[in-house]
Amino acid sequence: MIVHSEELRDQVMSKTSDKKTAIMQAAMELIAEQGFHGTPTSQIAKKAGTGVGTIYRYFKDKDELIEAIHEKVHGIFLNTFAENYDPQLPVRKNYLRIFSALTRLFIANPCETRFMEQYYNSPYGIAKKRSEEYQCEKPLFGFFEQGKQQQVIKDLPMEVLMSLSFGPIIFVTRDHLNGFVHLNDALVSAIVEASWDAVKR
Amino acid sequence: MIVHSEELRDQVMSKTSDKKTAIMQAAMELIAEQGFHGTPTSQIAKKAGTGVGTIYRYFKDKDELIEAIHEKVHGIFLNTFAENYDPQLPVRKNYLRIFSALTRLFIANPCETRFMEQYYNSPYGIAKKRSEEYQCEKPLFGFFEQGKQQQVIKDLPMEVLMSLSFGPIIFVTRDHLNGFVHLNDALVSAIVEASWDAVKR
Amino acid sequence: MIVHSEELRDQVMSKTSDKKTAIMQAAMELIAEQGFHGTPTSQIAKKAGTGVGTIYRYFKDKDELIEAIHEKVHGIFLNTFAENYDPQLPVRKNYLRIFSALTRLFIANPCETRFMEQYYNSPYGIAKKRSEEYQCEKPLFGFFEQGKQQQVIKDLPMEVLMSLSFGPIIFVTRDHLNGFVHLNDALVSAIVEASWDAVKR
Amino acid sequence: MIVHSEELRDQVMSKTSDKKTAIMQAAMELIAEQGFHGTPTSQIAKKAGTGVGTIYRYFKDKDELIEAIHEKVHGIFLNTFAENYDPQLPVRKNYLRIFSALTRLFIANPCETRFMEQYYNSPYGIAKKRSEEYQCEKPLFGFFEQGKQQQVIKDLPMEVLMSLSFGPIIFVTRDHLNGFVHLNDALVSAIVEASWDAVKR
DNA sequence: TATGAATGAGCATTCATTCAT
DNA sequence: AATGAATGAATGCTCATTCAT
Numbered sequence: 083m084i085v086h087s088e089e090l091r092d093q094v095m096s097k098t099s100d101k102k103t104a105i106m107q108a109a110m111e112l113i114a115e116q117g118f119h120g121t122p123t124s125q126i127a128k129k130a131g132t133g134v135g136t137i138y139r140y141f142k143d144k145d146e147l148i149e150a151i152h153e154k155v156h157g158i159f160l161n162t163f164a165e166n167y168d169p170q171l172p173v174r175k176n177y178l179r180i181f182s183a184l185t186r187l188f189i190a191n192p193c194e195t196r197f198m199e200q201y202y203n204s205p206y207g208i209a210k211k212r213s214e215e216y217q218c219e220k221p222l223f224g225f226f227e228q229g230k231q232q233q234v235i236k237d238l239p240m241e242v243l244m245s246l247s248f249g250p251i252i253f254v255t256r257d258h259l260n261g262f263v264h265l266n267d268a269l270v271s272a273i274v275e276a277s278w279d280a281v282k283r
Numbered sequence: 284m285i286v287h288s289e290e291l292r293d294q295v296m297s298k299t300s301d302k303k304t305a306i307m308q309a310a311m312e313l314i315a316e317q318g319f320h321g322t323p324t325s326q327i328a329k330k331a332g333t334g335v336g337t338i339y340r341y342f343k344d345k346d347e348l349i350e351a352i353h354e355k356v357h358g359i360f361l362n363t364f365a366e367n368y369d370p371q372l373p374v375r376k377n378y379l380r381i382f383s384a385l386t387r388l389f390i391a392n393p394c395e396t397r398f399m400e401q402y403y404n405s406p407y408g409i410a411k412k413r414s415e416e417y418q419c420e421k422p423l424f425g426f427f428e429q430g431k432q433q434q435v436i437k438d439l440p441m442e443v444l445m446s447l448s449f450g451p452i453i454f455v456t457r458d459h460l461n462g463f464v465h466l467n468d469a470l471v472s473a474i475v476e477a478s479w480d481a482v483k484r
Numbered sequence: 485m486i487v488h489s490e491e492l493r494d495q496v497m498s499k500t501s502d503k504k505t506a507i508m509q510a511a512m513e514l515i516a517e518q519g520f521h522g523t524p525t526s527q528i529a530k531k532a533g534t535g536v537g538t539i540y541r542y543f544k545d546k547d548e549l550i551e552a553i554h555e556k557v558h559g560i561f562l563n564t565f566a567e568n569y570d571p572q573l574p575v576r577k578n579y580l581r582i583f584s585a586l587t588r589l590f591i592a593n594p595c596e597t598r599f600m601e602q603y604y605n606s607p608y609g610i611a612k613k614r615s616e617e618y619q620c621e622k623p624l625f626g627f628f629e630q631g632k633q634q635q636v637i638k639d640l641p642m643e644v645l646m647s648l649s650f651g652p653i654i655f656v657t658r659d660h661l662n663g664f665v666h667l668n669d670a671l672v673s674a675i676v677e678a679s680w681d682a683v684k685r
Numbered sequence: 686m687i688v689h690s691e692e693l694r695d696q697v698m699s700k701t702s703d704k705k706t707a708i709m710q711a712a713m714e715l716i717a718e719q720g721f722h723g724t725p726t727s728q729i730a731k732k733a734g735t736g737v738g739t740i741y742r743y744f745k746d747k748d749e750l751i752e753a754i755h756e757k758v759h760g761i762f763l764n765t766f767a768e769n770y771d772p773q774l775p776v777r778k779n780y781l782r783i784f785s786a787l788t789r790l791f792i793a794n795p796c797e798t799r800f801m802e803q804y805y806n807s808p809y810g811i812a813k814k815r816s817e818e819y820q821c822e823k824p825l826f827g828f829f830e831q832g833k834q835q836q837v838i839k840d841l842p843m844e845v846l847m848s849l850s851f852g853p854i855i856f857v858t859r860d861h862l863n864g865f866v867h868l869n870d871a872l873v874s875a876i877v878e879a880s881w882d883a884v885k886r
Numbered sequence: 887t888a889t890g891a892a893t894g895a896g897c898a899t900t901c902a903t904t905c906a907t
Numbered sequence: 908a909a910t911g912a913a914t915g916a917a918t919g920c921t922c923a924t925t926c927a928t
Contacts, residue, residue, distance in 0.1 A: 119320035249450025280481035521722035535910035651852030682883035
C-alpha cells in the first residue's frame, strides 16, 4: 500500500516536474539559438510538448520563465566553482582548476552558455546584476581577495580581475561555439594559464 | 553652371546625407539603450525627425539599417587601430597604445560600444562574423602574427590571442558603462598591461 | 436502517447542497462586483472552496450557473411580492407595501440586486425575458390589472405601468448602492408614494 | 491651385475622419448588441472596413474607444436637453417637452441607447459618474432645482427626482427596443405625463 | 523625395472546459 | 464525487512594412 502510494506520488510529481523541466529546457535551447524576442511562447510550448497555457501554470509570465532558467543555470555554474576550489591548494593551482573547469563547462553546455550570454546582454541581466540579491560573484571575489592578500594576485579592483579572468574564456568560448576555433583540453589549459599571467603579480 | 550644379548636388547630398545620418544616429542610440527588439522604427523616425517611410528610402529594411550602423561604427574602431599602430615601435609598445586607445574609445562612445555588444550577441553578429566579407580582424591578426614571429607573443591561435586581449577590455568596459566600476586612464593602462602579460611570451 | 439511510442521504445531500450553494453564492458575489466577464470560474471555485472541476459537476457550463443564480434570486424577489400582497387591502395600500418592501429588499441585498442588474443588461436577461418560461411578472400584472379595473390605476399598457413603478426604484437603488444617495426608510416611502402618483389615476 | 489644395485637404481629412467615425460607429453598434466583452477588436475592424491596427492609431486602447463613443453619444443626449428647454415656459411644459424629446431620441437611436445602457451598467459608467469631470447632470439638476424653488416639484433629493423622471423612460425604452411594447408618440406623452405626476407637487 | 496613415501577421496572455487520477 | 493540471482557441495589442499623396 505504502509502496503503491509512493509510486503514485512519484509518478504524479515526476509528471509535474517533467512539464516544468521540459518547458525550461525547451525555452533555454530556443532562446540560446534565437534570442528572447525570436522565441515565441507558442514555439516553446510546441518544443516542450505542452499547450501554451501550461507555461503560465508554472510561470507568471515569460520573464519569470527566463529568470527561472537563469537561476538554474547559474546554480550549475556556481557549483563548478565549489567543486573545484580546494582551500588547501595554492592560489595559482586553484585558479587553473577553477577556470579550466568553467571553460570546459561552457563548452560542454552550449545552450546554457549561450542563454547566459543572451541574459547578461539584456535588460534582464543588467537589472539582475544591479539587484541586491545578486550574490553570485561573492565566492570568486573571496578567492581573488585572498590571492591579493597573499600578494600573488595583482592589486586591482575586483571587476578588473574578473574581466581579466572571465573575459578571455567567455570570448573564446563564443568563438568555439560558433565554430571559429576548436578548443581541446590542451588549448583550454593554455588559455587559462595565459589569463593567469594577466592576474598574477 | 558647374558651380551651380555642384552647389545643388551638395545641397541635395547633404540633405540626403543628413537624413540618413540622423536615422542611423537615432537608431544607434535607441538600440544601445533598448536593444533591437525594444526599438520600433516609429521611434527611430521620431528621434531622427523624419517620417517612418523615409527610413525605407535609405534602407531596404530594419536589418539593413542595423548593418549600416555596424559598418560605420566598425570603421571607427578600425581607424583607432590604424591611428595608433606605428610599425617603428616594438610590439609591446604598440600593444599598449592600441588597446589603451580602444578601451578609451569604448568608454568615450558608450552608445557605439553598447550597440556593438548588442550586435555581436545577436544572430546579426554571428552571421556577419561567418561571412566572407568579414575582414575586420585582418589588421590585428597581422599585428599578432608579427609578434608571434618575433617570439614576443605566445604561440596560440589567433582567436585565442584576440580573446586574451579583447575579452578583458570588453568585459570591463561593460561594467564601467553599467556603473559597476569607474575606469580612469591609470586603470585602463593597468588593465591593458595586465592583458599584455597574458599574450606576451 | 431507514434512519441510517436517511441520515446518510441527508449528509450526502447537505454536502452536495453545500458545495452547490457555496458555488452559487461565490459566483453571485463576484459577478455582482466584477461582472460576468470579470469573473473567471477559477476565482469562483477558489472563493467557494472547491476545485474548478466541481463547478462542472453541478452546472453544465458557466451559463447554466448564471441561470441558476438568476432563478434563485428571482424567487426571493417574487416571495417579497407574495408576502406583502394582501387582497383585503385597497390597491394603493398594497402598492405602497409591495414596492417599499421591494426597495428595502434591493438595498438589503446589494449582491443579489447588482447581480440581477448585470443579468438584465446582458444577452442572458433579454433572452430570458423573451422566453416562454418567463412568468415572473404574472403576479404583478394581475395586481395592476385589478387596479385598472377598479379605475384607481391609469389605463396604460402593463409594460408602461411596470416602468413607472419599477423604473424609479431600480434607478435610485443603483445610486444608493454606488453611494450617490443614502436611502433611509422615510426616503424609500417618499419615492414609492411619488411613483404611486405616476401610476394612480 | 488653391481650390485643388483645398480639395486635397478635404479629401484627406474626410478620409481620416471617415476611418475614425467608421470605427466608432461599428464599435457602438456591435457593443450595443453584444456587450463590451462580446465584441472583439477584430470584429470592430472588420465591420468598420479597416485593419485592426487602425483602431489603435485613433484610440490608445479599447477603453479609450469606448470612452470616445460615450462622449459622443452623451453630447447628443445633452443637446436634446438644450434644444428643448425654454426658460420662458413653465416648469411642467418644459418637463414634458424635455422628457418626451429624450424618450423619442432613445427610441430613434437604438444603438446609441443600448450602448449607453451597457456603459452605465459597467465599471466604466460607475467610474465615470464618480469622476469629477462628470458634469452631465448639471443642467437637469438646475432645472429641477428651479422647479423645487417654485414649489411645483416635490422637495426630494436630486437623485430621487432623476429616478422618478428617468427611471420610467429608460425602463420602457428598453422594453420597446426589445419588442415587448410598441411606443408611439401618444404613448410616449402618456408616460411622460405620468412621470410628471410623480415629480410634481 | 518625404510622409505617415493603414495594414495584418504575430505575440503574450487568459480562461472556459476537459479528464486522468 | 472531487480535484486541479492541462489545453488551445480567442483576445487585445504591437510594429515592420507598404503605398497613396
